[in-house]
Amino acid sequence: MEITISKSNLIATISSKGAELKSLNNSQTKTEYIWDGNPEFWGKHSPILFPIVGTLKHNTYFYNSKSYELPRHGFARDMVFELIYKSDCKAIFSLKSTDETLKKYPFNFELQLIYTLSESDLTVCYKVFNKNQFEMPFSIGGHPAFALEKDFDNYSLLFENDEEIECYLLENDLLSEKKMKIDLKEKILPLSYSLFENDALVFKKLNSKKISLLENDKPILDFSFNDFPNFGVWTKQNAAFICLEPWIGYADTLSANGAILDKEGIYLLQPNSQKTAEFTISIL
Numbered sequence: 001m002e003i004t005i006s007k008s009n010l011i012a013t014i015s016s017k018g019a020e021l022k023s024l025n026n027s028q029t030k031t032e033y034i035w036d037g038n039p040e041f042w043g044k045h046s047p048i049l050f051p052i053v054g055t056l057k058h059n060t061y062f063y064n065s066k067s068y069e070l071p072r073h074g075f076a077r078d079m080v081f082e083l084i085y086k087s088d089c090k091a092i093f094s095l096k097s098t099d100e101t102l103k104k105y106p107f108n109f110e111l112q113l114i115y116t117l118s119e120s121d122l123t124v125c126y127k128v129f130n131k132n133q134f135e136m137p138f139s140i141g142g143h144p145a146f147a148l149e150k151d152f153d154n155y156s157l158l159f160e161n162d163e164e165i166e167c168y169l170l171e172n173d174l175l176s177e178k179k180m181k182i183d184l185k186e187k188i189l190p191l192s193y194s195l196f197e198n199d200a201l202v203f204k205k206l207n208s209k210k211i212s213l214l215e216n217d218k219p220i221l222d223f224s225f226n227d228f229p230n231f232g233v234w235t236k237q238n239a240a241f242i243c244l245e246p247w248i249g250y251a252d253t254l255s256a257n258g259a260i261l262d263k264e265g266i267y268l269l270q271p272n273s274q275k276t277a278e279f280t281i282s283i284l
Contacts, residue, residue: 001015001016001083002014002015002016002022003016003083003086003091005086005087005088005089005090005091005115005117006027006088006089006117007088007089007117007118007119008119008120009026009027009028009029010024010025010026010027010117010119010120010122010283011023011024011025011026011027012024012025012115012117012122013025014091014093014115016080016081016082016083016093017078017079017080017081018047018048018076018077018078018079018081019048019081019093019095019113020044020045020046020047020048020077021034021045021046021115021122021124021144022034022037022045022046023045024122024281024283026283032147033146033147033221033281033283034046034144034145034146034147035145035146035147035239035240035241036147038239041236041238041239041241042145042236042239042241044077044143044145045144045145046142046143046144046145047073047077047143048076048077048111048113048126048140048141048142048143049073049074049076049077049139049140049141049142049143049245049247050073050074050075050076050077050111050126050128050138050139050140050141051070051074051075051076051105051107051109051137051138051139051140052070052073052074052138052139052249053073053074053139053140053141053230053247053248053249053250053251053265054072054073054139054173054175054249054250054251054252055072055173055174055251055252056070056072056251056252056256056258057174057252057254057256057258058258059071059072060258061258061259061260061263062258062259062260063106063137063259063260063261064106066106067258068103068104068105068106069104070104070105072173073141073143074105074139075101075104075105076095076111079095079101081093081094081095081113082094082095084112089116089117089118090114090115090116090117091114091115092112092113092114092115093112093113093114093115094110094111094112095110095111095112096109096110096111097109097110097131107130107131107132107136107137107138108130108131108132109128109129109130109131109136109138110127110128110129110131111126111127111128111129111140112125112126112127112129113125113126114126114127114278120282120283120284121280121281121282121283122280122281123278123279123280123281124142124144124278124279124280124281125276125277125278126140126142126275126276126277126278127274127275127276128140128269128274128275128276129273129274130269130270130271130272130273130274131272132271132272133271133272134271135268135269135270135271136268136269136271137260137261137263137266137267137268137269138249138266138267138269139247139248139249139250139265139266139267140247140248140249140267140277141228141230141232141245141246141247141248141249142228142245142246142247142279143243143245144243144244144245144281145241145242145243146213146221146241146242146243146244147240147241148215148240148241148242149215149240150215150216152191152192152193152235152240153190153191153192154215154216155191155213155214155215155242156188156189156190156191156214156217157188157189157191157211157212157213157214157233157242157244158187158188158211158212158213158214158219159184159187159188159189159206159207159208159211160187160207160208160209160210160211161187161207161208161209162184162187162206162207162208163183163184163187164181164182164183164184165181165182165184165189165203165206166179166180166181166182166203166204166205167179167180167182167201167202167203168202168203168204169198169202170198170199170200170202170251171254173199173251174251174252174253174254174256175202175250175251175252175253175254176253176254177253177254188214191235191242193235193237193238196234196235196236196237197237199234200232200233200234200243200245201232201233201234202230202231202232202250202251203230203231203232203233204230204250204265205229205230206231209224209225209226210222210223210224210225211223211225211244212284213242213244219284220283220284221281221282221283221284222280222281222282222284223244223279223280223281223282224279224280224282225246225279225280226278227246227248227276227277227278227279228246228247228248228277228279229247229248230246230247230248230249230250230265231244231245231246231247232245232247232250233245246277246279247265248265248267248277249263249265249266249267250264250265252264
């Protein structure tokens with residue numbers, strides 16, 4: 001099932017599978033901002049990453065002396081969410097723990113994705129509810145892929161505050177201790193496929209909470225992510241998209257011991273409480 005919300009000239013289409021944003025379109029300019037999911041490169045659009053971000057060492061973690069397996073980025077993106085609220089410009093999707101999820105992730109939870117359109121913005125809000133009498137470890141993240149109409153090297157990223165950024169390099173999908181420092185020129189990172197020869201750029205920390213996507217030095221959208229301490233930037237070689245990924249948490253490190261409660265970057269949600277985090281795409 002797909003549903004559509006709209007406000008002024010903006011139209012968003014969301015699938016119930018993974019509560020995934022599949023389209024963000026300006027009906028006046030006929031501009032599509034979300035990648036079309038061409039499976040020759042990457043068959044997704046904007047998946048939700050939950051209850052982990054990235055890859056676990058051996059795809060396994062331990063909790064209460066028992067081992068569990070989770071695939072890369074968790075399971076929520078492949079599950080069907082229930083639409084629990086819909087208006088012209090807002091939609092709320094819900095996913096609750098099931099017998100099947102408890103086999104992989106032994107926690108009762110509810111995950112809500114709330115999409116809200118305004119005149120020129122789409123805000124995506126994640127709400128995680130801990131339904132247990134004990135703390136619940138999780139990571140969560142967004143993975144929106146923005147469509148690029150022109151050649152990749154016509155685009156660049158403008159960081160709000162950073163003059164230099166430090167990313168951690170991946171080895172076999174896990175975070176190594178190797179770092180790469182990138183000096184920005186007037187806070188701008190020109191995009192090139194060579195940046196992504198070693199997979200994603202992973203930032204454990206950024207001073208910026210807003211990144212603008214520039215086309216031929218002209219801003220076309222702002223991406224704001226106040227609630228997320230970690231960030232990733234990714235594309236596939238020769239693909240016409242760039243992913244801007246706000247995260248709470250990230251892949252296991254090479255030295256990870258597998259204990260989920262000790263996992264670097266993990267968020268521990270207190271019993272019977274909730275965590276809210278949102279990001280906003282602003283069309284310029």
